[in-house]
Amino acid sequence: MKQFRKKLPLSLKIVISFFILGVILLTFLFILIIPNIKKKDYESAIYQTEKIVLLTRQEIKLVVEYFRRYGKSETNIHKMDISNKLEKIKLEKKYNKKYNNFYADLKNISDNYICNIRLNNNLIFKNSNVTKSYSTDIFQKNKWIIKSAVNYETICPHRKYYLYKTKIENNNVYLTCDSNFKLNSFNIEADVKKTVQKGFELTQNIHDGKIYLIWIKKGINNMDISFDNLENKNNKNFCVSNISSIKIPKTGELKVKDVFDVDNIKTFEHKLKKQDALTWVSRIYEDENEKFFLILTSFKKDFENSLNNSFFNILPISIIALIISICLGFLLFRRWIKSIEKLSLTARNICNGNLSLRSNIKGDDDIGVLGVAFDTMLNTLEDNIKQLDLKVENRTKELTQSLNEKETLLKEIHHRVKNNLAMTINFIKFQKYKVDENSTKQMLTQIENRVYTMELLHRKLYESKDLNFINIQKYISELVSDITKSFDDKNIDISLDIDMFSMNIEYAMPCGLIINEALTNSYKYAFENKIEKQIKISFKVENSKNCTLIIWDNGKGLPKDFDFNSAKTLGLRLIYSISKNQLLADFNYEYNKGAQYIIKFKIIEN
Structure with missing residues (x-):
């Protein structure tokens, strides 16, 4: 048309x-x-x-x-x-x-x-x-x-x-x-x-x-x-x-x-x-x-x-x-x-790229004056374009070099943060082996898992080509596997249903912390005298924006009318606080033959 x-x-x-x-x-x-x-x-x-x-x-x-x-x-x-x-x-x-x-x-x-x-x-x-x-x-x-x-x-x-x-x-x-x-x-x-x-x-x-x-x-x-x-x-x-x-x-x-x-x-x-x-x-x-x-x-x-x-x-x-x-x-x-x-x-x-063509219209009337002005403008435009192309080429080289330097620097930062967090985890493990009191060991294990959640995220970012986004499926799978190894109970059936999605670090880290706290809470408190123990974690993404994280276990659940703001355990308060304050999510808890957390949030692009 x-x-x-x-x-x-x-x-x-x-x-x-x-x-x-x-x-x-x-x-x-x-x-x-x-x-x-x-x-x-x-x-x-x-x-x-x-x-x-x-x-x-x-x-x-x-x-x-x-x-x-x-x-x-x-x-x-x-x-x-x-x-x-x-x-x-x-x-x-x-x-x-x-x-x-x-x-x-x-x-x-x-x-x-x-x-x-x-x-x-x-x-x-x-x-x-x-x-x-x-x-x-x-x-x-x-x-x-x-x-x-x-x-x-x-x-x-x-x-x-x-x-x-x-x-x-x-x-x-x-x-x-x-x-x-x-x-x-x-x-x-x-x-x-x-x-x-x-x-x-x-x-x-x-x-x-x-x-x-x-x-x-x-x-x-x-x-x-x-x-x-x-x-x-x-x-x-x-x-x-x-x-x-x-x-x-x-x-x-x-x-x-x-x-x-x-x-x-x-x-x-x-x-x-x-x-x-x-x-x-x-x-x-x-x-x-x-x-x-x-x-x-x-x-x-x-x-x-x-x-x-x-x-x-x-x-x-x-x-x-x-x-x-x-x-x-x-x-x-x-x-x-x-x-x-x-x-x-x-x-x-001229629009098709033939900058050498001229109208050659002459005359004393308005159209003649317009033709002369048009040809003069084309001469000036052709000279300016040549100079601009040269400047753009030089500037592009400078920006490419600067970008490579920044990517190298950012990758080095992730590498150092990962190493420092890994060293912190080793210190916690070392300290845990020296402690005999069971409650202190459990507390150190919780701290270890929380630090590990952040260390794993930086490790994945360091290994990734894109330094701002992480494969959420691999991240959650590896996180759940390592948290499970930190507990003695091996009779819990854990099933994952995670969408393949690259997520920004600003949203991936809060999600990892929430999963860590929920898993830890289920392992510690959910299954009392329970033979068949199940935990299900689902993470779904619609339209690359709307995310739904569901964590369920078939344990005893939380008391009726439970208030997360006044929870005695730090883990439950962290789940609620991170969901509301960092993810700006809709947080819902319901009893569905066990405890079920439903966290819905929207990814806002900066």
Whole structure:
């Protein structure tokens, strides 16, 4: 790709540059203008939707108020008509000896007013639209009472029946009438549905939201939950109108209390199905038992998608302007392109190592002055490079000699430290043979092992080609082998699982000291009356940085809630101190059928 760009002619590069510049300018234009246009359109759409909700609410409120009043008046008229007809039958029955239309008049009431009529305990006229019957005990003489057609508590509008009882001569007449009394009576939900659909059609060009009507019962115990989580058996707490397109309100994070507390109209921004949504809640009416709301919910993205047309209206004009700008720019700069291409060709050859090439561009204009200055600069550069190469060669020889001297000196230091530590170990061994007390011998053995850990490290460094790094696998294997020889117990099975890894001396020495102290502690204290004795040492390295050292034995372990800071033995305190202070490690001890130390640390490169 880079070679392809280098081979492009300068004229094409300039055209591409103008194109990119034009695209940047257009992008900058869109960033400034399009969001402002979208913001205004978005606010306008929100305002328009809110106006439609208010208008629909007002229309529904008028329809509901009208039918509630009209329905109550019409119901009273029907009850009065039925009562008058029954009184007329009573009078005819009492004073007109020729009256023989008793059953016909009762049937006329049953057919015209949707009523079941019982004479004493016998059902004499049944209307197919009356599906519920009631015990005669609940009827009250010459008084209309209303009863629900369902046997459970519900807030949804449902069928109700008016019950009436009267006495004609010696017969009790029981009427069970539909609350509407007439088949062609008013239907409030149908009229409200027309109003809601009309309002919804006005917003369909803006969004695809859901609009619905809902009754919410007063006195719900817990309103700080969503409608999805509210217990609503038989619609006892809330009811979505049958004219709505949904059965359960989809309000997302909105709580029942948020909707219930709205007095007039309120807009909520919330999450619905993990998306940003808007919900308009408008209260239509309130009575002693319930509140009636109009709710419209829509996703924000519906509003935003309807506003993208402004971008596509501006895009064609912007593209035409971009093309014209590129053509004009190319015409203006064409005169200088040839000279610039020659300078570019010369520069590429210089980069490839041909320092003797020159552009030879002359002239009094800016490009001519640039060509002369460029050639002069190349002459100076060529001379400076020759002098610099000579200085670098001499300096390299000096640094090589100095480095060899320092490596020799460092190797000699490791050799002397190793010899001094080895001599110290021999002094300790010599002193140990002269001491008879067992505790003093053990203490000298511990000191000997600790010094040996450091001596072994310097010995390996002296033998290594790299004076700062040591093969940790060989180091730990040889260290464990020599520590084991310093104890009399030869029945301990020691297994090693060490990664092959070259480790810096700053981390290798603390690891060796920790292993020495842990092994010594296991040999001395772990195995009391234990037949099968095992010790496992694991050292793993991930990504050349993350190290994990695990030391385990199947001995008796440490006491529960053991505090390493207050340990009586120096070895355990050293394990904890070296891990925390030198390795900066995460130190964990756990009982896993024996003592187990887990030390995790990270190698930080200087």
